[in-house]
Structure formats: structure tokens, C-alpha cells
Amino acid sequence: MKAYLLLLCLAMIVGCQSPPLPEFKPPDSICPKTDLLLLAQPEIDIKSGNSLIAVYCKNDITPSGSEWEVSLVFEDEIHPNSWKDFFYRIYRRIKYGRNYDIESFTIRLEPDGRTFQLDLKNVYSGSQNFYQDPVEHKDSVLASHSLENKNSVPVVYINTWNHMFGEKDTNPDLQKQEHLLSEFRFGSRRQLDLYFGSR
Numbered sequence: 001m002k003a004y005l006l007l008l009c010l011a012m013i014v015g016c017q018s019p020p021l022p023e024f025k026p027p028d029s030i031c032p033k034t035d036l037l038l039l040a041q042p043e044i045d046i047k048s049g050n051s052l053i054a055v056y057c058k059n060d061i062t063p064s065g066s067e068w069e070v071s072l073v074f075e076d077e078i079h080p081n082s083w084k085d086f087f088y089r090i091y092r093r094i095k096y097g098r099n100y101d102i103e104s105f106t107i108r109l110e111p112d113g114r115t116f117q118l119d120l121k122n123v124y125s126g127s128q129n130f131y132q133d134p135v136e137h138k139d140s141v142l143a144s145h146s147l148e149n150k151n152s153v154p155v156v157y158i159n160t161w162n163h164m165f166g167e168k169d170t171n172p173d174l175q176k177q178e179h180l181l182s183e184f185r186f187g188s189r190r191q192l193d194l195y196f197g198s199r
Contacts, residue, residue: 004138018100024056037155038180039157040155041178049078050076056186057070057185064110074102077162096197102189104189122137125165125170128159129162153180158168
């Protein structure tokens, strides 16, 4: 009986819906609409329920240009192994209070508004592929000229199931869906964490 109640509680935690996405009041300096990056995500990730559903951005003016903190919100972060996903989902629900996966990086724009540095602190995939388990969170700073281009827009690849990014496609055999990062909601990563942490 105790085991049954424990499983019922775990199922309730796993099955809980995430709260709605927040709307934050924007300040004067919001990230402008621009075709700055193209994000390539494996279709298998989207079909499993991990679609990109929102992009938040906070813009700070710096002496050398501007700095954008970009936070990508994915519908979920589903582990490819269903058993591992069951326990991983419980852990994430308790730790983060949500099913959404939020990954953030920084874009340091040069004064020309097109060249930039992409700071992938703790979200760089390196050579890891989609089925890597466990995934190591790496760091890298990439210059815009080091990225592949499609129709003159730099491409960033989602290479792992938990949404780590890289300049090279480590899953060439997986079909991709592309997201043009051009329109943003205002919001910082801190605001997002506080919003979900207060639920």
C-alpha cells in the first residue's frame, strides 16, 4: 500500500503542468527585432515534446556595443531513455518547479550590429551528440565569423537532448528544424528563475 501511494505521488509530480509563461514589463532598451541567429534543432527532439516555445532577451548597452542575455524556453527536456526520464522529471520538477527547459547564453554585439561574440557558458556541447549520456556542460566563446551561415544568418546547432549548443552539427544524420531568432519577449534569466521558483 505504501509503495502504491509513493508511486501515485511520483506520478502526480511528473504529470503536473508547468505554470504559464510570464510576461515581464519591458524597459526602454529591449532587444530589437533582428535576424541575428538561426537555431537548428533535431526534429526527433521536437517530436518528443521539446519544441522551442519562447525566446526572452535582456539588452544592456556597453562601451563596445551591447550585450544581450538570451534565454530559450523549450516545452520540456525529455531524456531519450524513458526510465531515466521518469526519475529525471521528478528531480527537475522538485528542483526547478517546471517542466520547461530554460537555457541561456550571452551575445556581445559589436557597434556594427552584425558581428558578435557568442558566450556559451555552461551550455556548450563541444563534440557531444544527441544521445550522449551523461551530458557534460561545457564553456566556449564563439566569434560570429566562426559560425556556419545560411542565407547570411549565422547558425547555432542544438546538439544534445538537454539542449547544449555548438557551432558544428554533431548529428548530421538527424533531420533538423530551424528557428530564426528574430523576435523576443523581454525578460532576464534571473526574472525567469524567480518567477518559476515562486510558484
